[in-house]
Amino acid sequence: MTLAPGLNAKLLIMVEREDTAQKIGSGDVPVLATPRLLALAEMTTVQALRPHLEPGTTSVGTRVQLEHLAPSPLGTHVEITTELIEVDGRRLVFAFQARDRNQVVGRGTIERVLVDRERFLERATG
Template sequence: MRLAPGLRAEVLIMVEREDTAIRVGSGDVPVLGTPRLLSFAEGATVKAVQQYLDPGQTSVGTKVELEHLAPSPVGMHVEISAELTEVDGRRLVFSIRAVDKTGVLVGVGRIERVVVDRQRFLARQ
């Protein structure tokens, strides 16, 4: 299978103290910090397409829209899913959804990535 809409992946996490807004500097409450939610969501996008990229290719994030809708305390399990919804040449668009173990919608969003040649990308530094 090649890169095509419908590819998806899930990441199941348990909120740790290191994931809280206090720890990551994005707030002063002991709940899942938005930067960590974004990091887990990006990880899910990578996981969804990684095995379908050609050797030497990777994908890099280019655009994010994320709504963090509900708090998740330390110890809460949250499943973050990413589904590839659009492929436009090298541009990949993902739909993101995060739900906690009680069924509460924690976050929704959209992440765009671009497929690049790893060596050429790194040579641009």
């Protein structure tokens, strides 16, 4: 498995009720919730990696830096793009950006670490 900077993926969503701060409980307004934005960005990093991982290998999130810059109300289309910007052994750093039709609504970095799935689960469950 060779992972190199430049690996990328995109995800396009439309903000629905289930995505809102009101529904998730992270606020009381019907706009894209910050935790949901983060989950979508992480999902996009996983999507980028999936075809490149050896059997039995997965990645886990270890660090996040996120700026949620603008609200995205119900019905807004938001595109999340991620790009692998750093590879340091098993440590991978992705930059991400979320945009609606008019502006950047969020951006940041997500750090993931490659792990052996079975060993990770054994450690997690004791």
